[in-house]
Amino acid sequence: MDYQAYYGWVYQMSHHWVYQHTFILWLAIKAKLCTQDKLARWFPNKSYTCSLCGKGNDSHDHLFFNCDFACEVWAKVCDIAKIEFQKTTWVVTVENLSKKNNGRNIWAVIRKISVAAAVYHIWKERNNRLFNNCKRSTEEVFGALCEELRGKMTTITVKQSANVCEAEELWNVKFQRKNV
Numbered sequence: 514m515d516y517q518a519y520y521g522w523v524y525q526m527s528h529h530w531v532y533q534h535t536f537i538l539w540l541a542i543k544a545k546l547c548t549q550d551k552l553a554r555w556f557p558n559k560s561y562t563c564s565l566c567g568k569g570n571d572s573h574d575h576l577f578f579n580c581d582f583a584c585e586v587w588a589k590v591c592d593i594a595k596i597e598f599q600k601t602t603w604v605v606t607v608e609n610l611s612k613k614n615n616g617r618n619i620w621a622v623i624r625k626i627s628v629a630a631a632v633y634h635i636w637k638e639r640n641n642r643l644f645n646n647c648k649r650s651t652e653e654v655f656g657a658l659c660e661e662l663r664g665k666m667t668t669i670t671v672k673q674s675a676n677v678c679e680a681e682e683l684w685n686v687k688f689q690r691k692n693v
């Protein structure tokens with residue numbers, strides 16, 4: 514993992530992050546989320562099936578985003594955040610995103626907050642299924658994710674541009690305008 518590129522990516526425009534999303538993203542990047550594959554060492558005979566798809570093993574690489582359920586949510590997020598969708602490993606996904614030109618373009622901000630939101634909401638859904646016996650569809654998870662990001666976006670101040678108008682239309686949101 515190229516941490517230098519990643520740190521640059523995180524710290525630039527860091528005030529746009531949604532705090533609780535960033536925290537989970539950070540743990541995911543360090544592979545420190547408490548996934549069940551870690552328990553396999555102590556309890557090798559138990560099953561550690563992913564609660565989202567019921568097929569793969571509950572691990573970082575599976576959840577982000579090789580799991581069928583997670584991948585479906587991620588594909589929707591890529592679509593609305595203008596991220597090039599690729600089926601690859603979690604490490605490569607983060608490396609690709611952090612190497613991408615970050616600039617001050619509104620889409621650079623949207624890409625960042627969207628990947629953090631995707632990780633956060635997939636992780637939350639996984640926990641809800643495991644511990645609260647509560648199940649939502651990919652559409653519901655994606656809807657909640659967009660709703661939360663829209664709330665964040667209304668606090669972002671921007672200069673008028675074609676990118677801004679495009680983002681507003683796609684996300685159905687209104688950014689604040691800078692007084693020039």
Ligand SMILES: [Zn+2]
Pocket residue numbers: 563564565566567568569575576579580581582583
């Ligand atoms: Zn799965």
